[in-house]
Amino acid sequence: MQTLPTPPTTSDPSSQTFVDTTIQRRKTRPxxxxxxxxxxxxxxxxxxxxxxxxxxxxxxxxxxxxxxxxxxxxxxxxxxxxxxxxxxxxxxxxxxxxxxxxxxxxxxxxxxxxxxxxxxxxxxxxxxxxxxxxxxxxxxxxxxxxxxxxxxxxxxxxxxxxxxxxxxxxxxxxxxxxxxxxxxxxxxxxxxxxxxxxxxxxxxxxxxxxxxxxxxxxxxxxxxxxxxxxxxxxxxxxxxxxxxxxxxxxxxxxxxxxxxxxxxxxxxxxxxxxxxxxxxxxxxxxxxxxxxxxxxxxxxxxxxLGLRKTMVEYVACPSCGRTLFNLEEVLHKVREATKHLTGLDIAVMGCIVNGPGEMADADYGYVGKQPGYISLYRGREEIKKVPEDQGVTELINLIKADGRWVDP
Structure with a gap:
């Protein structure tokens, strides 16, 4: 019988080994x-x-x-x-x-x-x-x-x-x-x-x-x-x-x-x-x-590849049977409203199952948690729940409240 390795029992982050995901560029002369x-x-x-x-x-x-x-x-x-x-x-x-x-x-x-x-x-x-x-x-x-x-x-x-x-x-x-x-x-x-x-x-x-x-x-x-x-x-x-x-x-x-x-x-x-x-x-x-x-x-x-950041990075799930709104349509609306901003990560997720985890690195999240409502996140923190038809407007208001909005 194959013996599987025992997983570490410590929860101390300082004891973990993390892989650097940053691209290390070849050193060249200017x-x-x-x-x-x-x-x-x-x-x-x-x-x-x-x-x-x-x-x-x-x-x-x-x-x-x-x-x-x-x-x-x-x-x-x-x-x-x-x-x-x-x-x-x-x-x-x-x-x-x-x-x-x-x-x-x-x-x-x-x-x-x-x-x-x-x-x-x-x-x-x-x-x-x-x-x-x-x-x-x-x-x-x-x-x-x-x-x-x-x-x-x-x-x-x-x-x-x-x-x-x-x-x-x-x-x-x-x-x-x-x-x-x-x-x-x-x-x-x-x-x-x-x-x-x-x-x-x-x-x-x-x-x-x-x-x-x-x-x-x-x-x-x-x-x-x-x-x-x-x-x-x-x-x-x-x-x-x-x-x-x-x-x-x-x-x-x-x-x-x-x-x-x-x-x-x-x-x-x-x-x-x-x-x-x-x-x-x-x-x-x-x-x-x-x-x-x-x-x-x-x-x-x-x-x-994370080598330049010149536009908004959109994190969006591919949609599935759990999705609580028309994801393609909503992503388009969010993109049209925010695409002129620079350097933000915005996640649009169709359900609560994977959403918070997969959008953990995003600045803002737009998540369908229950029919007819949108939960708006700042990072990992849920800020408010709003009716679906107010979702994009309230996302913009949240970005404005944080001083990160610029007019197109």
Missing amino acids: VQVGNVTIGGGAPVVVQSMINEDTLDIEGSVAAIRRLHEIGCEIVRVTVPSMAHAYALKDIKQKLAETYQAVPLVADVHHNGMKIALEVAKHVDKVRINPGLYVFEKPKSDRTEYSQAEFDEIGAKIRETLEPLVISLRDQGKAMRIGVNHGSLAERMLFTYGDTPEGMVESAIEFLQICESLNFHNLVISLKASRVPVMVAAYRLMVKRMDELGMNYPLHLGVTEAGDGEYGRIKSTAGLAPLLADGIGDTIRVSITEAPEKEIPVCYSILQA
Whole structure:
């Protein structure tokens, strides 16, 4: 017969061992992007990217402002040509004149040295893609890369990257080394295959060039459209950085996640496991919708993990046969009345069986204890019982009485 362990008999809390449920974030060096800090213990930063053509000065300024006003802390713009690079000077200036300075990142891709050097004068961070920054002409009959060929291209990369690194270093600006699974350089594909290892080694190659030039204002990303690849790449990157004594912050994202519910679920599936393990200092949710739709998803993921608190946290049971009111309808009414508040936890529970226990951490509780009546709680304490049709109004009055209400 199996012998079960004897439960402890003491009720003294000081004798209990409690598990810390706070996410312990990976320690990273701080990187300044305009007036925003990435890493170094700063809150996880939310980013997005405008869709407008950067040559459209007015449209770009308006798009950047829309994103920033709803909580996007860093905005990225695409810079495919020198004309676009010059346009960023006007965009930056117009933002300062008509709104305020917004941290801007320029996205530079194919053979981008001249573009990057120009745009580095006007933005706070330059994002480069190691797989595209130096063009490697593919050979259809290639079966391998010799070490000499590998080294020759590495030297070309250093020669091309060095002026940009020096410019950003001397200006006190930042760079994102943004590896994409779908655009690895050919020699990385031949050497490591289409794998997370190839993504990581691509990033390490650029990191080591930057470090040799005493440039450390670096953020790393390793994005993929397949969640398992993306998660594996970031985990491997952390392992490799630990081995090399590096502590650069990481920008997380599932690229090309799609749209609608699945796009949001896919992004969450990639971001949440890493963030829960303390990996990640800045995030973007890349969905095929207006950029403004990305920001609420970012904040919802961060709030669910306890990493940022930017809205009311609603605790609500799924409803069952014991529920004494229309839970879905009541939750909607409570949410509409209180969603503008920041930092509160409000529980809406359908019955008394599990309600008080499951809402113990909430600031306020709205519980159905008997037909036609609502019990309102402050924390664990029942404050009053009111008719159901007065429940939402009385909840608001309770919040007001505690001095925690602000008008919408």
